[in-house]
Amino acid sequence: MTTPLPPVTEPDASARTCPGDERGPCAACRRPTHKYGRGAHSPLCEYCDAKAVQRWGRALRAG
Known part of the structure; x- marks a missing residue:
């Protein structure tokens, strides 16, 4: 059984640890996330990134 996702108003873990000026919406669900993502790739939250993977x-990344 999978754990239900928190509401999109809840930021993901990356947004909780980055400075406020580096926060932005996820490109897919609009959840607050680290604007640049880990490794400076598309701004996807950890949940949408997991779905994309x-x-x-893991090899496919937007430039």
Whole structure:
């Protein structure tokens, strides 16, 4: 059984640890997240990033 996702008004873990000026909305669900993402890739929250990895694999990244 999977754990239910928190509401999109809840920021993901990356947004809780980054400075306020580096926060922004996830490109998919609009959840507050670290604008630049880990490794400076697309601004996806940890939940949407996990879905993208399941679908496309870790090797595919937007430039």
